[in-house]
Amino acid sequence: MSGNTFGKLFTVTTFGESHGEALGATIDGCPPGLELCEEDLQRDLDRRRPGSSRHTTQRKEADRVRILSGVFEGRTTGTPIGLLIENTDQRSKDYSRIKDQFRPAHADYTYHHKYGRRDYRGGGRSSARETAMRVAAGAVAKKYLAARGVSVRGYMSRLGPFEMAFKSWDAVEQNAFFSPDAERVPELEAFMDQLRRDQDSVGAEVTVVAEGVPVGLGEPVFDRLDADIAHALMGINAVKGVEIGAGFAAVCQRGSEHRDEMTPEDGFLSNHAGGVLGGISSGQPIVARLALKPTSSITTPGRSVNVHGEAVEVVTRGRHDPCVGIRATPIAEAMVALALMDHWLRQRGQNGEFSG
Amino acid sequence: MSGNTFGKLFTVTTFGESHGEALGATIDGCPPGLELCEEDLQRDLDRRRPGSSRHTTQRKEADRVRILSGVFEGRTTGTPIGLLIENTDQRSKDYSRIKDQFRPAHADYTYHHKYGRRDYRGGGRSSARETAMRVAAGAVAKKYLAARGVSVRGYMSRLGPFEMAFKSWDAVEQNAFFSPDAERVPELEAFMDQLRRDQDSVGAEVTVVAEGVPVGLGEPVFDRLDADIAHALMGINAVKGVEIGAGFAAVCQRGSEHRDEMTPEDGFLSNHAGGVLGGISSGQPIVARLALKPTSSITTPGRSVNVHGEAVEVVTRGRHDPCVGIRATPIAEAMVALALMDHWLRQRGQNGEFSG
Amino acid sequence: MSGNTFGKLFTVTTFGESHGEALGATIDGCPPGLELCEEDLQRDLDRRRPGSSRHTTQRKEADRVRILSGVFEGRTTGTPIGLLIENTDQRSKDYSRIKDQFRPAHADYTYHHKYGRRDYRGGGRSSARETAMRVAAGAVAKKYLAARGVSVRGYMSRLGPFEMAFKSWDAVEQNAFFSPDAERVPELEAFMDQLRRDQDSVGAEVTVVAEGVPVGLGEPVFDRLDADIAHALMGINAVKGVEIGAGFAAVCQRGSEHRDEMTPEDGFLSNHAGGVLGGISSGQPIVARLALKPTSSITTPGRSVNVHGEAVEVVTRGRHDPCVGIRATPIAEAMVALALMDHWLRQRGQNGEFSG
Amino acid sequence: MSGNTFGKLFTVTTFGESHGEALGATIDGCPPGLELCEEDLQRDLDRRRPGSSRHTTQRKEADRVRILSGVFEGRTTGTPIGLLIENTDQRSKDYSRIKDQFRPAHADYTYHHKYGRRDYRGGGRSSARETAMRVAAGAVAKKYLAARGVSVRGYMSRLGPFEMAFKSWDAVEQNAFFSPDAERVPELEAFMDQLRRDQDSVGAEVTVVAEGVPVGLGEPVFDRLDADIAHALMGINAVKGVEIGAGFAAVCQRGSEHRDEMTPEDGFLSNHAGGVLGGISSGQPIVARLALKPTSSITTPGRSVNVHGEAVEVVTRGRHDPCVGIRATPIAEAMVALALMDHWLRQRGQNGEFSG
Secondary structure, three states: OOOOEEOOOOEEEEEOOOOOOEEEEEEEOOOOOOEOOHHHHHHHHHHHOOOOOOOOOOOOOOOOEEEOOOEEOOEEOOOOEEEEEEOOOOOHHHHHHHOOEOOOOOOHHHHHHHHOOOOOHHHHHHOHHHHHHHHHHHHHHHHHHHOOOOEEEEEEEEEOOEEOOOOOHHHHOOOOOOOOOHHHHHHHHHHHHHHHHOOOOEOEEEEEEEEOOOOOOOOOOOOOHHHHHHHHHHOOOOEEEEEEOOHHHHHHOEHHHHOOOEEOOOEEOOOOOOOEEOOEEOOOOEEEEEEEOOOOOOOOOEEEEEOOOOEEEEOOOOOOOOOHHHHHHHHHHHHHHHHHHHHHHHHHHHHOOOOO | OOOOEEOOOOEEEEEOOOOOOEEEEEEEOOOOOOEOOHHHHHHHHHHHOOOOOOOOOOOOOOOOEEEOOOEEOOEEOOOOEEEEEEOOOOOOHHHHOOOOEOOOOOOHHHHHHHHOOOOOHHHHHHOHHHHHHHHHHHHHHHHHHHOOOOEEEEEEEEEOOEEOOOOOHHHHOOOOOOOOOHHHHHHHHHHHHHHHHOOOOEOEEEEEEEEOOOOOOOOOOOOOHHHHHHHHHHOOOOEEEEEEOOHHHHHHOEHHHHOOOEEOOOEEOOOOOOOEEOOEEOOOOEEEEEEEOOOOOOOOOEEEEEOOOOEEEEOOOOOOOOOHHHHHHHHHHHHHHHHHHHHHHHHHHHHOOOOO | OOOOEEOOOOEEEEEOOOOOOEEEEEEEOOOOOOEOOHHHHHHHHHHHOOOOOOOOOOOOOOOOEEEOOOEEOOEEOOOOEEEEEEOOOOOOHHHHOOOOEOOOOOOHHHHHHHHOOOOOHHHHHHOHHHHHHHHHHHHHHHHHHHOOOOEEEEEEEEEOOEEOOOOOHHHHOOOOOOOOOHHHHHHHHHHHHHHHHOOOOEOEEEEEEEEOOOOOOOOOOOOOHHHHHHHHHHOOOOEEEEEEOOHHHHHHOEHHHHOOOEEOOOEEOOOOOOOEEOOEEOOOOEEEEEEEOOOOOOOOOEEEEEOOOOEEEEOOOOOOOOOHHHHHHHHHHHHHHHHHHHHHHHHHHHHOOOOO | OOOOEEOOOOEEEEEOOOOOOEEEEEEEOOOOOOEOOHHHHHHHHHHHOOOOOOOOOOOOOOOOEEEOOOEEOOEEOOOOEEEEEEOOOOOOHHHHOOOOEOOOOOOHHHHHHHHOOOOOHHHHHHOHHHHHHHHHHHHHHHHHHHOOOOEEEEEEEEEOOEEOOOOOHHHHOOOOOOOOOHHHHHHHHHHHHHHHHOOOOEOEEEEEEEEOOOOOOOOOOOOOHHHHHHHHHHOOOOEEEEEEOOHHHHHHOEHHHHOOOEEOOOEEOOOOOOOEEOOEEOOOOEEEEEEEOOOOOOOOOEEEEEOOOOEEEEOOOOOOOOOHHHHHHHHHHHHHHHHHHHHHHHHHHHHOOOOO
16 A cells, blocks of 8 residues: 555655546645746646647546645745646546456456456556656656656657657657657558557557756665666556667677676767766766557457456546557656656765755 | 655664674564574575675675564564674675775675765665665564465576576575576576676566455555555665566566456456556566676776865775665565555554455 | 654655635545545545634635546545645735744744745744645544544643543534533633633643554554554644653552553453553553643733834734634644554554454 | 655665564665764763663663664665664563553554554564664664754653753753753652652653754645644644644743744744744754653553453553653654654755855
8 A cells, every 4th residue: 555656755646536536735845945936837738638639538537737735936835835737638438348357467456456446447547548647747757857857758758669769859759659760650650550450559668858957866776777777667657678788689688798888988978877886876877768568459350258257348438548658758758757757866865965 | 864764654774884893773563473593594594695606795794683672482572673684705895895886786885975985895875785684674573474375485587688488486496696587597697607607797577476365455546566566665775667567578568468357257367467457456466577787896997086076086895795686576576475464564554354 | 843744654644724715635545445535635625724714713614625647436445545625815015014023932933043034924834724734634543543433522621720521422422622512612702702802812632532443553662553543643833741550640659550550341441551552552542731831912912022122012913713722632633643643554564464 | 555655765674572572663765975984873871771761661671772774885776775773672571461451551452453462572563663664773873863963852841740941951861751940840759759659640741952053944734844843743742732833832922922033143033933933944953742642551450351352350460660751851852853854854855056
């Protein structure tokens, strides 16, 4: 329990279900004096918002966030920041058919058995809608870090069979896929259109890069920075894998290849470590990748059981993303920013202010 | 800070450096009444112990663990269990040469900058020697879980370029590599011997499987079971990637392929989810994989800098594992067991005893 | 930081300022299946509500609480419960005069120095208005405990020089003072009226009694039940002392007098321990007392300084309670209920369900 | 569970039973660079040590503490500090008679019912012997704070019916009672001698004063500095009450009397607040008082029951303190120091370094 709080010093506690009255978050531990307004949060919320392209769910949510406390005369006061988004476009009738069914690859089955009951409307708490609050809270962390020279940015590095090389950060913001290569977008669109015709979905990979992170963030031995980033990213809906730096490719590397050598002139000569050594940031860019599974909600019928143990054929209608990975980029950025922010305060608490 | 404690309800707090006086752990929250003796812990410690084959470091440590509290008349009392292993074979002179150097891909650089000082002897707190206490604590969790029908076992699934198919759990315990396929062992030995002649090291992949886990472990939304397993595994020295179930392969999967369908007769028909749905255990085997980077300590010279910012050529002599992945299997098992144990108690706290 | 969360397993995280937009709370870890509606929370909120008698602040707040999540079809689901109260009667102009002053015995001085800025309107986060959310959250705990035979009730045991003997729980709810002796009420009213004429305020003592608590709640050694109750009660605004059982009277007691003897027929023969032995509940009623200081906001001028270090004469106008202790009874009950609830889940997590 | 850890950032986790093999503690989060040796800890341990006067238990324990990690070349490294004291003078045979009895006012009854079993030798984990580790850990906090101008000192302010006015800190260290008035010592000695002849025990009150604490320590709203001090002190064995500043005397005070006025020249003109306003340190001395009950272990027979529910007459022989309050002063100092230290790091983490 208490699983709905992230962080130790910069803590984010969220509540809310897909079709409940509202989503909320409380940020505790934000340093005082940070300039903050609702627009700062709205920007990232809009990047994550459903219905913004034909490749994502057609649910229309304004996702207008309100700051209810912790900000006075335009600056944070050091007391908790309360955030609220009222749900407006819940079509609960879409879901009533499946209230007794366990949709394959959904949390229906596990919530039902864990709690003995569940809010089946739109997946309840297990819906990706919950991530809106992560994005809002992450925007606070991003703003604090940005003022200290740290940027946290992500892009979609793979969409099913398509691998996208990094071209530029500008490209990322100019297409609905967060592709870092604008030229690949028509290809992705054609693929997604075919996928919809196939009544199917596909997985994706997102890469997050944090630049400007000072050396020294992360704690031995369990709360390493990379361990906490892994916790942050694997905790996002649909994520099945996390890599730092070379990741699984390190299995085939030799020590003479993997180790990042240094010279006085150039510092580190490579970054297989992904910016973390011994669980502590090295000052190099932090590079994390996450694998997202294909959306489970598809209209191709699937075999399952219902709460009575009977066989059922499940067809998920509703409004769903054919690739959850498409909207995952701002969420992944938010989670990395929250992990960095928490370690920033932890580092300062134990070791005092650092120059970075 | 407080980064040296793992878990929320079943907590393990460790201390100790590679060449300090001793390693220790305190387990808090262990249920009372569990039969426990030092031999229960020693078994896994011996599996992890250095010097047990020519393919691992030649440091000789008895690694005899003492239980100092929390057990009375052969059973746990519910109060904290204190564990201690005295260090016996510290050859600190091996390391004095490099006290001012930052060995490439080591934590030397980050510890120095984070704390302003470091115990350079054998890597101090950043040494893999620290994991002995994780193994000891994990053995307590394993014993508790075993009595409830849960097994947590691991094997080496890849060693550099070699991929090992799972043959049997019996095979795993009969070779120094924890290979699940005994027939591959001569190949691995030849490879390791060549690697030593090359003065190099290599990465590895370990797979952990937990069977018998009841449905219902894991909390929405941040402390999902898979997120906590990712935290646990990425927190092990040298780990650069973690996967659950299909892992990164899910990126290329379609929804119709990835989703694990169910029938009343056979239950789940596949396990791409790796035993976790919506962050909560589904009752299927939990399957986690971790990627370990090649050992950084090799005798091939590498470019680096020292604490004065001057160029140095580093050759790490000492006694080191040419593949840290070889001894990682018991450590990975321990960390998964600790994560499961913690969630077992959390589930019981919030939801009462479950049948499982 | 993270100081705005109470509890480890049944956690309550609050936000909100006296004159901000709203007050909110998130309850995480509530067991599923508990029948819960807004009326359950409103009852205790109404007992705490300002403006309900002439002896308390004349601020008029409807204090209508909304449940935004975590309850579905009338029962808790096990996911976080979001609570919200919108502020409606903020007269911020009342306070602008004193924005640069440090009112004596207020948190103005310490918030200013800690955070470098503060929301001065009505005391901001340091206002007793914040306790509304504690009462709302406490009502959830009370309801859960009540269903298991545990009652948590309080009364005012002293008002300045007046000591009230316990007569009946019925009496407590029938007067604005929560006096357990109805006959003393006219005396208290006369005293309060005089106090208002004197432009002064006075302290009070509240006693909380929890009956039906099973043996076994509380953890060695730091998180004893009594230590956590002390933390809970000393954390209420204006509290300067906490006692359990005999409290400070134990200083003069002899061991032969203090120790609560037992017989097979009658169980414990006395309750000097106040229901806690070795930090763990004994099954006897838990008895806690708290001392509340006199309200600092009085209209008698007082010497102080302002943010520029200059001498000022402070007269606090606004709308204030002449005795904060009067409305403290429901708050103290709520905090004891929260501490018990948290330990209930902790006990169950470690030791399994108990009979009680 | 996890009740054996104190603090959030500067955490102390302890283990050990009265008659087990050893007592241990792990301090996590200590800033690096603090000069520290075993003698620093030993000084306070010797002040708490049993057998140092005829008025305390005659158990002889060397109580030699070893630092096992976290200190290198005479300074802390920022990694966890492991502490160990081996038990040497356990006379377990003294206790075997009472293994099935519940001694009145002891934790025997509650441990038995909570855990279903207990280490009955000398009270096991519930013994005051456990506090040795608090003193050792507190000494680390004291040393850190002392280097920043903060002193944490205590004295016995009442012994049963005797009230001791504060005369000087020098006096405190020159008598076995920690009396701040040397002239009262003969009186106390005579009283204690008579008490022993009466086969009885008595309560005591200890006062702790922390001077030099900067303004700004403490968090709204639950983790106020005074709330955490109350938690720290009420968590000491035998404590039944805690006061800050005016404490229970505030009940009878008027607002015009209680409020500590300020002038630019003299700052605060009084200290009824005890150094805490709104849960945050004000820069004035922090004054806390704790009430300790009389020792339960007396040789006057008492009525009780055994584990079989049968009536028994209990006479506690063994070696016990006739007034646990006598040795409580160093323990109370340690706990206040730990609470201050934790909030020091929390303040620095959220708000950056402060001038104090």
